[in-house]
Amino acid sequence: MSHCVLGYGKIRQGGLQPPVKCYEIYAVRGSIRVNVQPVDDKCILQVQDTGIGIVKEKIPHLFERFRQAEGSENRSYEGSGLGLALVKELVELHGGKVTVESVYGKGTTFTVWLLPGSTHLSAEQVLEVPCQPNTNRASVELADLELVLTGDDNESHTTDFDTQDSKVKNGHLILVVDDNPDLRAYVSGILRANNYQVQTACNGLEGLHLAKEIVPSLIVSDLMMPVISGLEMIRVIRNEENLKGIPIILLTAKADEETRIEGTEHGADAYLSKPFNNRELLAEVRNLLALKENERRVVELNTYLTESVLKRFLPPALVQKAAAGELVLDLQPEPRLITVLFSDIVGFTQLANTLRSRRVAELLNEYLEEMTRVVFDNGGTVDKFMGDAILALFGAPEELTPNEQVRRAINTARAMLRSLEHLNQRWKQQGIFGAGSAVQFRCGIHQGTAVVGMFGSAERSDYTAIGPSVNIAARLQQAAVPGTILVSAAVADYLEDEEMTKCSPLQLKGVDETVLTFAVKPELVANR
Known part of the structure; x- marks a missing residue:
C-alpha cells in the first residue's frame, strides 16, 4: 500500500515565515515528491520522481508538442505528448520558466519558477474571477494519483463502442x-x-x-x-x-x-x-x-483465372486447394506412372446424322458434362475431349498409389457406363431415338509410364500425357466390345479374379508386343 505524507517546514524571509509545503507520495514502484517554496521574489514549484528517467538526448526536445520521453512502450498510463508543452507555454505566459534535470534509470526533477501576484502582467492578461478551493475535488484527484502509482486499478475497462447507427455508408x-x-x-x-x-x-x-x-x-x-x-x-x-x-x-x-x-x-x-x-x-x-x-481485386482475378483454367481438367476439390494456395502443382512435363482411361460411345455418329447440328451439340455437351462429373467424383483428371471420346488420367497431377489409381479408374468406367444408361433412357423419353435404339459405351484402361505436364507455348498450352501408355489405352478402347470395359494385364494385376474375364491377347496397332487383355464386369459396381 502507498501512503501520503504532508509535512510543513518554515523558512525565514524578510521577517515573514511562509510555510514550505512538501507533498510526498510513496508507492511500491517509487515515489513522487512535490515542493513549493519562495526564493527571493519568486515561487519555486519542484516535482521530483524516482521513475525511469529521461535519456540525455531527449531532454532538449521534451517541451516540444507531441514529444514523449524515452521509456517503456506498454507503460500503464500514456499521455498525448502535450502536457509538458502546455506547462512551458503557461509558465512563460506568466513570466516564469521551467527546467528539467534527469538521470536515466534513476529519476527526473522538474522545476517551475513563477513570479507571485499579477503586477508583472499587463491589464489585458488579468481577469478577476471569484475562486473557492474545492477540497473534495483535491482529495479525489489525490486518491486517483495514489491508485495510479500502486497499480491497484481494479476498474473493468469496457470497450468504448460506437453507439451510432451500425449502417456503414462507405462499407468500412x-x-x-x-x-x-x-x-x-x-x-x-x-x-x-x-x-x-x-x-x-x-x-x-x-x-x-x-x-x-x-x-x-x-x-x-x-x-x-x-x-x-x-x-x-x-x-x-x-x-x-x-x-x-x-x-x-x-x-x-x-x-x-x-x-x-x-x-x-x-x-x-x-x-x-x-x-x-x-x-x-x-x-x-x-x-x-x-x-x-x-489487392482484393487482384486476388479475386487470380482466383478466377486459376479456377477457370484448372477446373477444365482437375476435380473441384483440387481446384479449390490450388486457388487457396494449399496445393502446389508442378505442371512441368515429367515421367509419371499413371493409369489412363480412354472411352467413347458407339452409335453417336449415326444419331448425329438424323438431328440438326445444334441439337447434336446439345446432346454431346450433355454427355460430356455427365462423364466429366463422374471422372471428378472419382478423383480423376480430364486430359481432353476428342469428339465423343474422353481421355482421363489417374495419378497426375495428384499422386496416387498404383492400386488406388486402378481402383479409381475402374470405378469411373463403371459409373460412366451406368450414367450413359440413364442418358439413353432420358433421350428415348425425349424422342431422340426409338425404343430399339441407343448409344453404347466402350472403354479401355491401361497403367504405365507417360510424360505428363503442360505442353505448348506461352500463347496456348494444355495439360496432357504423352507416351505409349496413352496409345495402349486408346487401342484397348477401340478393341473393346460395345458395352464393355477392356483393361490390360498391368491393370488386371490389381483386380480380383471375380471382377474380370480373361480375353484373347491382342496385337494392337502401334504397339510392338502382344497385349494381354481382360474384360471387367460392370455389374459388380453396385454391389461393392
Missing part, C-alpha cells in the same frame, strides 16, 4: 485503439465525420480482442499503451490468419527513425507522428483502404 469499419481518451475521441470524430463506422478500444489487449470479433477494414493504433503495446498488438494480428491482411496505421509522438523502422518491421503499414491533422490522417486511411481494395 475502422478500429481505433488508444489509451488517451482525448486522442481516441479526436481520431474517431474525424473518421465518423467522413462516413466511416468506428469502434474503439482503450488498450492493446482490448484492441486485439475487438479486432478478432469485428474484423475491421483498418486499424488506427497508438504505439505506447498499457497491458499490450501497439507493436505487440500488431505482431499478434500479423500472425492471425483472418486478421493479418488488415491495414494498420501507427500513431506516436516518438518520431525517431529507430521507432519508425521498428513499427514497419512489426507490420505497420503507415506511421503518423504527432502532431497530425485530419487531412493527413484521412489521406493515409483512404490510400490504405484503396490499396487493400486493389
Whole structure:
C-alpha cells in the first residue's frame, strides 16, 4: 500500500515565515515528491520522481508538442505528448520558466519558477474571477494519483463502442485503439465525420480482442499503451490468419527513425507522428483502404483465372486447394506412372446424322458434362475431349498409389457406363431415338509410364500425357466390345479374379508386343 505524507517546514524571509509545503507520495514502484517554496521574489514549484528517467538526448526536445520521453512502450498510463508543452507555454505566459534535470534509470526533477501576484502582467492578461478551493475535488484527484502509482486499478475497462447507427455508408469499419481518451475521441470524430463506422478500444489487449470479433477494414493504433503495446498488438494480428491482411496505421509522438523502422518491421503499414491533422490522417486511411481494395481485386482475378483454367481438367476439390494456395502443382512435363482411361460411345455418329447440328451439340455437351462429373467424383483428371471420346488420367497431377489409381479408374468406367444408361433412357423419353435404339459405351484402361505436364507455348498450352501408355489405352478402347470395359494385364494385376474375364491377347496397332487383355464386369459396381 502507498501512503501520503504532508509535512510543513518554515523558512525565514524578510521577517515573514511562509510555510514550505512538501507533498510526498510513496508507492511500491517509487515515489513522487512535490515542493513549493519562495526564493527571493519568486515561487519555486519542484516535482521530483524516482521513475525511469529521461535519456540525455531527449531532454532538449521534451517541451516540444507531441514529444514523449524515452521509456517503456506498454507503460500503464500514456499521455498525448502535450502536457509538458502546455506547462512551458503557461509558465512563460506568466513570466516564469521551467527546467528539467534527469538521470536515466534513476529519476527526473522538474522545476517551475513563477513570479507571485499579477503586477508583472499587463491589464489585458488579468481577469478577476471569484475562486473557492474545492477540497473534495483535491482529495479525489489525490486518491486517483495514489491508485495510479500502486497499480491497484481494479476498474473493468469496457470497450468504448460506437453507439451510432451500425449502417456503414462507405462499407468500412475502422478500429481505433488508444489509451488517451482525448486522442481516441479526436481520431474517431474525424473518421465518423467522413462516413466511416468506428469502434474503439482503450488498450492493446482490448484492441486485439475487438479486432478478432469485428474484423475491421483498418486499424488506427497508438504505439505506447498499457497491458499490450501497439507493436505487440500488431505482431499478434500479423500472425492471425483472418486478421493479418488488415491495414494498420501507427500513431506516436516518438518520431525517431529507430521507432519508425521498428513499427514497419512489426507490420505497420503507415506511421503518423504527432502532431497530425485530419487531412493527413484521412489521406493515409483512404490510400490504405484503396490499396487493400486493389489487392482484393487482384486476388479475386487470380482466383478466377486459376479456377477457370484448372477446373477444365482437375476435380473441384483440387481446384479449390490450388486457388487457396494449399496445393502446389508442378505442371512441368515429367515421367509419371499413371493409369489412363480412354472411352467413347458407339452409335453417336449415326444419331448425329438424323438431328440438326445444334441439337447434336446439345446432346454431346450433355454427355460430356455427365462423364466429366463422374471422372471428378472419382478423383480423376480430364486430359481432353476428342469428339465423343474422353481421355482421363489417374495419378497426375495428384499422386496416387498404383492400386488406388486402378481402383479409381475402374470405378469411373463403371459409373460412366451406368450414367450413359440413364442418358439413353432420358433421350428415348425425349424422342431422340426409338425404343430399339441407343448409344453404347466402350472403354479401355491401361497403367504405365507417360510424360505428363503442360505442353505448348506461352500463347496456348494444355495439360496432357504423352507416351505409349496413352496409345495402349486408346487401342484397348477401340478393341473393346460395345458395352464393355477392356483393361490390360498391368491393370488386371490389381483386380480380383471375380471382377474380370480373361480375353484373347491382342496385337494392337502401334504397339510392338502382344497385349494381354481382360474384360471387367460392370455389374459388380453396385454391389461393392
